Amino acid sequence: MAVPKRKMSRSNTRSRRSQWKAAAVSLVSCPQCRSPKRPHMACPTCGTYNRRQVIEPSA
Amino acid sequence: MPRPTKGARLGGSPAHEKLILANLATQLFQHGRIKTTETKAKRLRPLAEKLITKAKKGDMHNRRQVLTVVRDKSVVHHLFTEIAPTFAERPGGYTRITKIGQRKGDAAPMAVIELVTEALNQVSVSKAPASPKATVTEAPAEETTEAVTEAPAEETVEATEAPAEETAEAPAEETEAKKDNA
Numbered sequence: 001m002a003v004p005k006r007k008m009s010r011s012n013t014r015s016r017r018s019q020w021k022a023a024a025v026s027l028v029s030c031p032q033c034r035s036p037k038r039p040h041m042a043c044p045t046c047g048t049y050n051r052r053q054v055i056e057p058s059a
Numbered sequence: 060m061p062r063p064t065k066g067a068r069l070g071g072s073p074a075h076e077k078l079i080l081a082n083l084a085t086q087l088f089q090h091g092r093i094k095t096t097e098t099k100a101k102r103l104r105p106l107a108e109k110l111i112t113k114a115k116k117g118d119m120h121n122r123r124q125v126l127t128v129v130r131d132k133s134v135v136h137h138l139f140t141e142i143a144p145t146f147a148e149r150p151g152g153y154t155r156i157t158k159i160g161q162r163k164g165d166a167a168p169m170a171v172i173e174l175v176t177e178a179l180n181q182v183s184v185s186k187a188p189a190s191p192k193a194t195v196t197e198a199p200a201e202e203t204t205e206a207v208t209e210a211p212a213e214e215t216v217e218a219t220e221a222p223a224e225e226t227a228e229a230p231a232e233e234t235e236a237k238k239d240n241a
Contacts, residue, residue, distance in 0.1 A: 041158040042171075054157045054171055 066102045080106050085129045087154075088138045092173030100156045100172040107172075111153045114143035142174065149179055 027036040033046040042049040047057040070076040083103045086093050088110075095103070110128060113121040117139055129135050146153050157171045 038160065041160055044160055049157045052157075055159050 064102075065105075067098045069099060069102060081128050081130070084110060085131055085134050087172060087174070088129065088142060089131075089134050091176070092171055094159070094169060094171050096162075097156075097158060097168040097170040100170040103172060104154050104156060108151065108153050110138070111143060111146055112151075114138045115146060117143060145176070149175070 026039060028039045029035070030037045030043040030046060030048070032043060032048045032051055035043065035045040037043040037045070042054040044058055047053055047055040068076060069079050079099070080102060083093065083095060083099060084107050087103065087107055106128070110125050113125050122135065122139060125135055125138065126132070129138070153175055155173055155175050157173075159169050159171055161167065162169050
């Protein structure tokens, strides 16, 4: 079985981990209540999608 | 060669998958709208619409075919006598899926799938120049059904809204159109 010959340095470990990044969620403003919401999804604040009431509002 | 069913496989076995979809269809016809995961909603849509098409034909053979999926006779009766007549002049597109974000426990993307209850409205011409990009990508046949699912109030709204709003609307419609084609 292939095994690592050398211990990986902290520098190399940290360089690799510097690429672990979270992507920002894209947001649009709700046409109904103007609060930010995810595109193509019902607004969690007012519960509408395309101005149609889909779910009961959270607030 | 058989073409695999579109969408994700559900459950642990083909029998389990059939059972999940049959139960979802039963609940959808019973309640009119159900909340489920996006994946299940996407698998349910073609099945439910085929059952409604059978219900619209309304004869005994079609009723027996529906009964092989929806085992509850009272639900099938409701489907044939109350749901099917409301879709009499609608040429397909009987259900609507709206994404509602992630579930708290496991962050599964959830959706609401519902029977379309809005009246069938004819497409108006005022919308076409407002979003030329959307009309190009949409098929001509799609145009009528798409306008149907969207409330007529939206057209007046779009005219008054800012153009930034317009760009947000256009991709949404395209994805809708793609899903409907699928």
